[in-house]
Amino acid sequence: MTMKTNEYFPVWLQELKRFQTLKSQIFLYGNIYDCYYFPVNYNEAKTKDKLKWAKFNHIEQMLVKYFKNEGYDLILNYDVIDKLTVEFNPQPVKEGVPESERKVITKENILQHVTSGNPQANEHFAGRNIQALENNLGDILSFFRFCVSMRETLCVSIINFASHFTANPNMLADEEARHFMKLVKAARESRVFPERGVKRNLLIFICDKLSDLPSWILLENPLTLGIDLQKPNRDERARFFSVQSPLFYQEGETVNQEEVGKLFPDLTDAFTNRELENLITLSQQEKLHINEMRKIIDLYKYGVKENFWEDLSAAKVNQAEEELKKRVFGQDPAIRKSVDIIRRAKLGLHTIDQKRPKNRPKGVLFFAGPTGVGKTELAKSLADLIFSTEDAIVRLDMSEYNDSNSDVKLIGSPPGYVGYEEGGQLTRKMHEKPFSIVLFDEVEKAHPIVFDKFLQILDDGRLTDGKGETVYFSEALIIFTSNLGIYSMDDNGRRVLNVRYEDSYDTIKESIMREIKNYFNFTLNRPEILNRFGDNFVVFDFIRPPVDRMILESNLKTIKANLLKQKKCQFEYDEEFIEQFLKYNVADNLVNGGRGILNRVETYIKNGLSQFLFQQEKIEGLRFKIFVDTKKKEKNQPPPVGFQLI
Numbered sequence: 001m002t003m004k005t006n007e008y009f010p011v012w013l014q015e016l017k018r019f020q021t022l023k024s025q026i027f028l029y030g031n032i033y034d035c036y037y038f039p040v041n042y043n044e045a046k047t048k049d050k051l052k053w054a055k056f057n058h059i060e061q062m063l064v065k066y067f068k069n070e071g072y073d074l075i076l077n078y079d080v081i082d083k084l085t086v087e088f089n090p091q092p093v094k095e096g097v098p099e100s101e102r103k104v105i106t107k108e109n110i111l112q113h114v115t116s117g118n119p120q121a122n123e124h125f126a127g128r129n130i131q132a133l134e135n136n137l138g139d140i141l142s143f144f145r146f147c148v149s150m151r152e153t154l155c156v157s158i159i160n161f162a163s164h165f166t167a168n169p170n171m172l173a174d175e176e177a178r179h180f181m182k183l184v185k186a187a188r189e190s191r192v193f194p195e196r197g198v199k200r201n202l203l204i205f206i207c208d209k210l211s212d213l214p215s216w217i218l219l220e221n222p223l224t225l226g227i228d229l230q231k232p233n234r235d236e237r238a239r240f241f242s243v244q245s246p247l248f249y250q251e252g253e254t255v256n257q258e259e260v261g262k263l264f265p266d267l268t269d270a271f272t273n274r275e276l277e278n279l280i281t282l283s284q285q286e287k288l289h290i291n292e293m294r295k296i297i298d299l300y301k302y303g304v305k306e307n308f309w310e311d312l313s314a315a316k317v318n319q320a321e322e323e324l325k326k327r328v329f330g331q332d333p334a335i336r337k338s339v340d341i342i343r344r345a346k347l348g349l350h351t352i353d354q355k356r357p358k359n360r361p362k363g364v365l366f367f368a369g370p371t372g373v374g375k376t377e378l379a380k381s382l383a384d385l386i387f388s389t390e391d392a393i394v395r396l397d398m399s400e401y402n403d404s405n406s407d408v409k410l411i412g413s414p415p416g417y418v419g420y421e422e423g424g425q426l427t428r429k430m431h432e433k434p435f436s437i438v439l440f441d442e443v444e445k446a447h448p449i450v451f452d453k454f455l456q457i458l459d460d461g462r463l464t465d466g467k468g469e470t471v472y473f474s475e476a477l478i479i480f481t482s483n484l485g486i487y488s489m490d491d492n493g494r495r496v497l498n499v500r501y502e503d504s505y506d507t508i509k510e511s512i513m514r515e516i517k518n519y520f521n522f523t524l525n526r527p528e529i530l531n532r533f534g535d536n537f538v539v540f541d542f543i544r545p546p547v548d549r550m551i552l553e554s555n556l557k558t559i560k561a562n563l564l565k566q567k568k569c570q571f572e573y574d575e576e577f578i579e580q581f582l583k584y585n586v587a588d589n590l591v592n593g594g595r596g597i598l599n600r601v602e603t604y605i606k607n608g609l610s611q612f613l614f615q616q617e618k619i620e621g622l623r624f625k626i627f628v629d630t631k632k633k634e635k636n637q638p639p640p641v642g643f644q645l646i
Contacts, residue, residue, distance in 0.1 A: 008051060009482065010236060014230045019446045020070075023225045024148065024190030025203045027218065028059070029210050030229040034272045036062045037240065043069055055474075057208060060158050067156045071196070074105055075154050076144070079160035083134040086110050105153075113153070114146050137165065140568065141179055145186040162205040165211035166547070171474040172214060177537040180214055185343030187223040190574055203619055237265040238275050247291035249283040250557060260293050267297045269359055270470060273299070296411045302434040308387050309362065309435075309475065312346050320385055322449050324383060327381045327552075328374040329594070330547030334538040338382055341536075346476070359461035359474040361438075366533045367481045368512050369540030371501070372593025377480040382477065383437040394429045394476075395439040398446040406447045418504055426453075427465035434574050443480040444519065451529050452583065458532045480533075484519055485512030501542050501591045509539040544592045548586055549578065551594050554600050559569070559609075567613070569622035582629035584638040604641045612643040 006014050016026060036059060039051040055246070056062035060077050067075045068089045075087040088105040105113050109128045115121040118156055124142060125133070133139040144157045166176045168572050183203070207213060218224045232240065241264040245257065268276060282288070288296050299305055300595040316323075320339045328335060341363035367375040375397075383393040399411060412424035422428075422504075430438070440454070442447070456463055461474040488498040498515055499508045516537065520530035543551065556573060564570050585604050589596040613619055625644045633639035 006047070006237075008034065008042070010038075010229075011233060012227050013038075015227050017473065018446070019225050019227075020202060021198045021200060023202075023204070023223055024200055025187045025207045025224040025537070027207060027210060027213065027224065028229055029212075030225060031231050031272060032059055032206055032208065032229055032232070033061075034229075035274050036238075037243075038065065040069070043295065047214040054075050055466075057129060060160055063158050063204065071199070072154050072156050074147075074155040076110075076147065076157040077160070078134065078144075078157070079139060080137070080164065081161075084110075084140070089406050100537075106274045111143075114143065114150060117624075118146060118149070118152070138175065138179055138182075141182045141186075144203055145189065147204055148186050148339065149189040150201060151191055154199055156204060157202070158204045158206070160206045161440060162207040163209070165213070167211060169214045169401045178368045180217055182351060183217060184221070185290065190223070190251065192601075196509060206232060208492050212378075212477075231270055232271075232276070234265045237268050237271065237276065237329060239289055240273070241265065243282060244276075247284075248296075249287055250290050253289060253291060256291050260290055263293055267359075267551060270460070289528050298398065301391065301511065304474065305434075306476070307435075309345055312342075312348075312386060316385070316553070317343055317346055323385060324381050326376065328378045329550040330543060331374050331378065333372075334367065334378055334540055337536070338378065341365065341477070342382070342386065359472060360459070361461055361473045361476050361478045362630070364458060364478045364533065364536050365480070366443075366488060367479060367540060368484055368538045370542050371483060371593030371594055373540040373543055375540055376439070377594075379437055379439045379479045386437070386477070387435060392433060392435065393484060394433055395435045395441060396426060396442050398443050400448070401446045401450050403447055404449060406611055407449050407453055408466070410450065410453055411463055415464045422469065424463075424465050427463055427469075427471045430463075430473065430476070431469075436477075438473065438476045438478050440480045441545075442482060444482050444484045448524060448526070451524070451526055455529060455532060471518075473599055482516070483513035488515050489542070505541045508541060512539050513537060542592050543597070545582075548582055548597060550602070551597050552586065556605075559601075559605070568620045569608075569613075571624050571626050571643070573626045577627050580639075581632065581641070584628060584630075584633070585641075604638070608641045608643065 006017060009017065012030075013029070015029075021024065036056045037053050037057060039045065040054045041050070041052045054065070056065070060079075062086055064077060065076050068087065071089075071091065073089055073091060075089065077085045077087070084107065086105065086107040090104070102115075107130060111128070111133070116124055118201055121140060124146075128139075130143075133143050145158065147155050149156050164253065165179060166172055186203055188402065190201050192198060192246050198268070205213075218226055238261070243254075244259070268279070279300055282300055283296050284289065285511045286296075286299065288299070290296075295305065295307075298307060317339070319358075320342060321335055324335045324338070325332070345362035369375065378389045379395075380393060385391050386392070396410075408424075409422050409527070410426040412422065412427060424432075430436070438457075443454075443477075451464060456474050457478065462470050462472045464470050485498055487495050490496050503511070515528060521527045548553065561570060581604075585600045586597055589600060609626075612624070613622075616622060623646050625646050627642050628639050629642040630639045632642075
């Protein structure tokens with residue numbers, strides 16, 4: 001008694017076996033350019049250990065072997081380049097039948113065999129040969145139509161590259177429409193063999209995707225079926241490792257077979273068989289031991305051996321709060337939350353609540369609050385802290401992604417469409433910077449279709465671009481910023497302030513979070529997105545004293561240092577200047593945050609400084625003092641800033 005082997009087939013082949021007696025036309029699509037592993041002795045093997053796995057570089061090769069095992073007499077394989085191949089699979093014959101009467105079907109006599117006993121086929125192909133037929137799509141489809149109606153030969157016909165039957169399945173030329181009508185008729189004429197396990201003659205088409213064919217071929221047709229060839233699932237990847245693990249580089253230390261075997265299928269989620277094989281090649285090429293499977297996979301996914309998260313020192317993480325506070329003032333809750341996520345990511349605990357490791361991002365943060373309070377600045381500071389450069393930030397202004405085609409802008413156009421060569425604006429950047437902070441600025445301005453991509457990133461940690469290449473976000477920290485909640489709609493649909501500068505931080509936080517939840521739950525009607533953000537919302541406060549002083553002094557120090565470095569001159573300012581500038585030039589503009597302070601610095605200090613220096617005969621070695629000239633204060637106007645040589 002043979003064991004049940006269906007469970008060891010790829011999932012799509014299990015479906016094919018289930019329906020090969022029920023359908024007469026099957027369309028295979030999806031992961032059709034992969035290589036395939038198949039237990040060629042499944043009919044004879046008594047136990048799992050006795051299965052012999054063979055690799056097939058092309059799907060049609062595997063199908064030929066499979067249908068031979070299934071007892072089909074004739075397996076035909078056709079594509080427009082290599083034309084027709086004929087595989088005759090002779091069945092046991094009755095005793096006493098002489099050798100001379102045993103039929104052998106070849107490409108040379110296939111046409112004679114198909115037309116024999118079929119007057120319609122005989123008339124249709126009178127005086128023709130198979131070589132003439134295989135050069136014409138209409139003729140070869142007619143040939144396959146007669147093949148499925150053969151009464152004495154169990155036959156399967158495999159037709160590859162069916163996606164190229166037409167350039168536009170929604171606008172068929174007359175001849176193309178006739179081609180597909182032949183397929184509809186062929187589905188109805190398929191011969192069933194009750195005496196052979198109810199098997200039937202089959203037509204199998206291999207195409208890139210079902211949308212390459214007219215929808216009416218499959219629509220409400222009980223004789224046709226589309227089967228999606230998915231990438232290897234977890235069980236298949238685990239089986240790949242158990243069979244192929246000896247091929248990984250293993251010199252120098254004992255293999256942790258059980259531990260690596262558990263990791264491998266989880267870390268290779270969405271890998272094709274060819275990509276799994278590439279891991280073996282990479283391991284041997286780089287002399288990376290099989291025990292270092294994470295490094296092997298990271299090297300394949302990101303192209304670099306260095307892992308910035310692993311290289312991030314514990315001392316640097318311990319000092320992170322103090323370092324971030326030097327650049328982002330007055331937002332201690334946001335800094336603490338960010339550092340908590342960095343610690344988790346550094347220790348690899350960001351997926352500790354998952355039963356199996358997943359390719360999710362290192363962390364996710366949602367920064368909300370008033371404008372100009374440090375949301376983007378904190379993202380830049382985190383990039384500098386973790387990756388030692390602000391350039392490790394991938395920033396996308398979501399106001400540029402507010403139309404229905406925005407998802408294509410992110411991942412790139414599919415082949416054949418305008419802009420295909422350029423790739424996606426997000427996926428292209430992630431190819432270049434897999435270790436990065438990904439900043440989606442003003443996320444509420446994105447078109448709703450873009451949020452589907454956000455779900456993929458947060459759930460799976462990857463996106464597939466228009467070229468079919470996968471980019472990974474599993475080494476990135478994802479940050480969303482938003483001004484949601486600053487305004488709300490009143491009963492008349494008018495936009496009104498939802499928070500005020502005079503409100504306490506707790507009131508601001510409560511008001512903003514209420515509006516954020518309303519936006520995702522009711523305006524956008526996507527509560528599942530809100531759930532993906534979890535408790536990672538961070539509400540920023542308005543800039544208030546003494547934070548305004550810290551921002552001003554930090555900017556003045558920068559101006560002073562750059563003046564000395566670039567112009568070899570220096571200016572001085574005292575405590576009185578700080579107090580008066582804050583009182584007269586800044587206090588009325590704090591509602592606009594740190595950006596409002598810097599705007600006033602530009603208006604009253606940088607512009608005045610430029611005018612003052614332009615009037616000097618010599619700048620190098622110049623020393624001067626900056627002050628608020630209260631004597632020249634006009635009504636309802638701040639006093640000007642003056643400059644005095646010292």
